[in-house]
Amino acid sequence: MFKNPLLLIALTLTGLIAIWGIIDTAGLTQFSSTITGVMFTSRGWFVMLSASLLLILCIWLAISPYGKIKLGKDDDEPEFSTVSWLSMLFAAGMGVGLLFWGTAEPLSHFKVVRDYTNTFRAAEHALFITNFHWGLHAWAIYAVTGLVMAYFSFRKGYPSLVSSPIKAVFGQRTWTRSVGWLSDLLAIYAIAIGIGGSIAMGVFQVQSGVESLFGLHNSGLWLAGVIFAVLCFSYIFPLTVDLSKGMATLSTTAMAIAGGLMIFVLLTGPTYYVMSGITESIGDYFARVVPQGFKTYTFFDEKVSTWFQSWTLTFMVWWFAWAPFVGVFIARISRGRTIREYILSVILVPTFFSIFWFGVFGSVGFYEVLELDASILEVLKTNINDTTFFVLRHLPLSTVTIVATVLAAFLFVVTSVVSASFVLSMFSTGGDLNPPTKTKLIWGVILGALGLVMILSNSIDAVKSIIALAALPFIFIVLLVAVCLLKALKSEVV
């Protein structure tokens, strides 16, 4: 292990960030907010343009003759049935983020947008923006990264590494070795920080659920610390044994709970209102999604610019941070599919699911604000982590649904950390599909430490800026490997 410089440097780099964050949380948060602010101001246009171009690339690949190419040898058949494959795609897209942001995100946009238009249009636009953040653009970033990995691994026989396409297309040269090495390092760095953020969000969510169940108020860091300790204990054991099937079951269970929760809220909430909201947001989304992808709010005031940076740009770079991790996952389950089938499923199915999810949780939130005049906006301001639970408390069987949400959040985080430790170990050991347990454990500890840093920051905004800082450089890598794919496809006979 100590003969592998990539592993050592990656561990040192992420370890140093974790130590810095634990010793001086405010300093790290301030640093990442400042750098992210400068980057977003100067390169916001580039982030949006990159995401939009990746979506256009996906659509073009799906309709072009290249769509017929198989991700594997020509006689490879899909490993999973279409139904299981689609459920696993759902599971990959359904992270703890959806549980956290279901109601909180549409309402956060609503609070800003209503200052510029009337409240009803503000609600409509808030739902559209939320769907935009979690829709086609996000999945296009994942789809391209996963497609490159799947194509070069299964069709060309290279290791599942971010650097493989660069070396495969441009040969073994000094620059390809250096850029390839840097790409692997940046992928590891982006995944590690991204998962750290996910741990923090999961802990915040579980903490609010526990507070809601036991009537605790402002439990502070001690409860977060206890939840974090239980979480670490829960994911360390699975790292020492081969539980790939068990992890898939846990992930599907979390997914089933979240799906059940969505249906429960739809049926017990104002069903006509929610269904009308969903129908409207489907039309609204597909009518406006392409121009929105190029929107940078250049001519708006400071308030809108800040909102754009802290939401749209942050989400877009967030997807880039998760791209190597989700990309490897979706690539692994997509062997034997054609490029067309892969792209259409990866970008369309989760997008429709997200529209339904935010349609349900967002519309229930708007119902509270616009029809009942409930204090949900106050909750959003004082304790954003509690927003989902506020909605659940106003529906029947709230104890059961809150326990279910806490359980789903917990399972999502455990499965994410276990899978991420595996992917990080694989990346840092030259693509070894069975990385040593010791390496997985070290990554598990580092991810825990990074999660702790973000928990100590005690602010979801700090979490967002730290992730954005790690993800920004990875945008360049995704674009570079996309060019590698296009070059490689030119040599295919279709």
Added chain:
Amino acid sequence: MTLENFIDTLLNVWVFAFIGILVWLYFKREPEGNEAESQESVGDN
């Protein structure tokens, strides 16, 4: 020129250069045998 403007220019010039390199790499002709050569040692770190 303020420091902010200077940093902004630098950051964007880097992006323009990167886009230029991507376009050049896309159209650049690769010598035959790149793939076979790199397949042998692509996993080395």
